[in-house]
Amino acid sequence: xxxxxxxxxxxxxxxxxxxxxxxxxxxxxxxxxxxxxxxxxxxxxxxxxxxxxxxxxxxxxxxxxxxxxxxxxxxxxxxxxxxxxxxxxxxxxxxxxxxxxxxxxxxxxxxxxxxxxxxxxxxxxxxxxxxxxxxxxxxxxxxxxxxxxxxxxxxxxxxxxxxxxxxxxxxxxxxxxxxxxxxxxxxxxxxxxxxxxxxxxxxxxxxxxxxxxxxxxxxxxxxxxxxxxxxxxxxxxxxxxxxxxxxxxxxxxxxxxxxxxxxxxxxxxxxxxxxxxxxxxxxxxxxxxxxxxxxxxxxxxxxxxxxxxxxxxxxxxxxxxxxxx
Numbered sequence: 001x002x003x004x005x006x007x008x009x010x011x012x013x014x015x016x017x018x019x020x021x022x023x024x025x026x027x028x029x030x031x032x033x034x035x036x037x038x039x040x041x042x043x044x045x046x047x048x049x050x051x052x053x054x055x056x057x058x059x060x061x062x063x064x065x066x067x068x069x070x071x072x073x074x075x076x077x078x079x080x081x082x083x084x085x086x087x088x089x090x091x092x093x094x095x096x097x098x099x100x101x102x103x104x105x106x107x108x109x110x111x112x113x114x115x116x117x118x119x120x121x122x123x124x125x126x127x128x129x130x131x132x133x134x135x136x137x138x139x140x141x142x143x144x145x146x147x148x149x150x151x152x153x154x155x156x157x158x159x160x161x162x163x164x165x166x167x168x169x170x171x172x173x174x175x176x177x178x179x180x181x182x183x184x185x186x187x188x189x190x191x192x193x194x195x196x197x198x199x200x201x202x203x204x205x206x207x208x209x210x211x212x213x214x215x216x217x218x219x220x221x222x223x224x225x226x227x228x229x230x231x232x233x234x235x236x237x238x239x240x241x242x243x244x245x246x247x248x249x250x251x252x253x254x255x256x257x258x259x260x261x262x263x264x265x266x267x268x269x270x271x272x273x274x275x276x277x278x279x280x281x282x283x284x285x286x287x288x289x290x291x292x293x294x295x296x297x298x299x300x301x302x303x304x305x306x307x308x309x310x311x312x313x314x315x316x317x318x319x320x321x322x323x324x325x
Contacts, residue, residue, distance in 0.1 A: 001051055001052045001053075001054055001077070002017060002045075002051040002052070002053050002054065003017065003018075003054050003056055003108045003109075003111040003112045004016070004017040004045060004053060004054065004055050004056065004108060005017065005056050005057075005103070005104035005105055005106065005107035005108030005109070005110075005111070006055050006056060006057040006067075006104060006107065007057070007058070007100045007101075007103040007104040007107065008033065008057050008058060008060040008063050008064040008067065009033065009060070009063065009100070010033065010063050011032065011033055012030050012031065012032055012033055012037075012100075013030070013031050013032075013033050013037060013038075013041070013067060014028070014029070014030050014100040014101055014103070014104045015029040015030075015031070015041065015104055016028075016029070016101060016104035016105045016107075016108055017045075017108055018108060018109075025105055028101050029044065030100075033063065033067060035070070038067055038070045038071060041055075041071065042071070042074055042076075046075075052077060053075075053076050053077065054076065054077035054078070054079060054111060054117075055068075055071055055076050055077070055078045055079070056078075056079045056081060056107045056108055056110065056111030057078070057079070057080060057081065057107065058080070058081050058082075058083045058086050058103075058107065059080050059081070059082065059083060060083070064080065068080060068120050069122045072120055072121070072122055073122060077119055078119065078120035079111050079114070079117045079118065079119065079120060080118075080120050081107060081110065081111070085110075086103075086106065086107060086110060089106060089109075089110045090102075090103070090106045093106065093109075118224070121224075123222070124222075126188070126192045126194075126195060127218050127221060127222060129188060130185065130188055130189070130195065130214075130217060130218050131218045133181060133184055133185045133188060134185065134214065134215060134218070136181050137178065137181050137182065137185065138261060140174055140177055140178045140181065141178070143174050144171065144174045144175070144178070147167055147170050147171050147174065148171065150167050151164060151167045151168065151171065154167065185214055189214065189217070194221065195217055195221060197316070198213075198217055198220065198221050198313050199213045199214065199217060200318075201312040201313055201316065201317070201318055201319075202216060202217075202220075202309050202312060202313070204312065204318035204319040205273075205277075205305065205308055205309065205312065205319040206272070206273055206276050206277040206280075206319075207269040207270065207272040207273030207276065207277060207280070207305060208269050208273075208305065208309065209269070211265075212265055212266070212269050213309075215261075215262055215265045216262065216265075216309055219231070219234070219259075219262065220309060220310060220313050221313070225310065228306065228307040228310040228311060229307075231306050231307070231309075231310050232303045232306050232307065233255075233258070234258050234259070235258045235259055235262055235263050235266075235306060236254055236255045236256055236257045236258030236259070236260070236263055237254065237258070237263065237266075237299065237302055237303040237306060238254075238255060238303070239253065239254065240253060240254070240255045254299065263302075266302045266305060266306070267298070267302065269302075269305060270298050270299075270301040270302040270305055271298060273301060273305060274297075274298060274301050277321070278321060279321050280301055280304060280305070283300070283301065283304060284297050284298070284300075284301050287300055
């Protein structure tokens with residue numbers, strides 16, 4: 001397989017690959033990040049080798065998405081790399097300089113060393129649409145908090161009546177837009193039977209309601225995870241330990257990686273489940289009895305909820321308390 005490193009920016013793609021015959025890197029190749037540029041990549045690399053081609057690129061905001069989908073659909077293998085992992089790999093190679101071409105070379109090397117790469121797959125239309133709507137709703141939530149904070153500060157400003165009126169108009173508009181976007185999300189889920197069914201399954205769990213389940217749907221409705229532990233790790237809900245000899249032995253803590261928005265959405269459901277769900281309440285209290293702090297115990301309940309959500313969707317069975325497999 002021929003691995004091609006692709007450094008993505010808003011306007012361009014910088015590509016690099018190692019010529020296996022002559023054992024040297026190809027000449028710099030830069031194409032626009034448009035359909036014309038993607039077709040140039042296809043016409044340049046496909047006739048040049050009989051090997052299977054794999055494009056290795058970083059997750060660069062949203063600028064890599066269309067290129068990855070287009071190249072994947074025409075037959076390229078695509079790997080999307082975590083930018084943090086790519087940066088760590090570059091540092092491990094003792095590279096001190098940085099340029100788009102060097103980044104592309106490092107991505108090609110990194111992709112070639114992966115034992116079990118996760119191949120990129122184009123998302124289903126309903127999943128992509130739902131993610132876009134949820135992203136918009138999250139933006140509106142942030143805007144509402146900002147405007148509410150500004151309105152609160154108006155009480156401490158002199159002659160701020162006009163300013164307060166402007167902020168209140170903005171808040172009214174944001175709330176109307178939130179209602180409209182939420183209606184679109186509900187309508188979208190209702191129109192797709194698989195999403196509707198998965199939401200109903202998650203809502204059978206005490207603590208998981210309509211709002212929380214809609215945020216988990218895009219992640220759990222795909223087949224990217226093989227085990228519930230992988231979902232918890234993806235959300236940064238697994239403990240990390242640091243131990244070495246006798247001098248380093250820190251307590252376990254959350255990795256802090258993963259989707260922080262989803263992690264925050266699980267806090268209140270976990271708190272509710274630790275009170276109203278008999279099984280999770282017993283689990284929570286047993287952790288407290290073992291000396292865990294309330295925060296640590298609640299984090300464990302969050303992880304348990306994620307495991308249960310994964311299980312009900314995987315087996316397409318509503319939640320059953322005290323279920324023994």
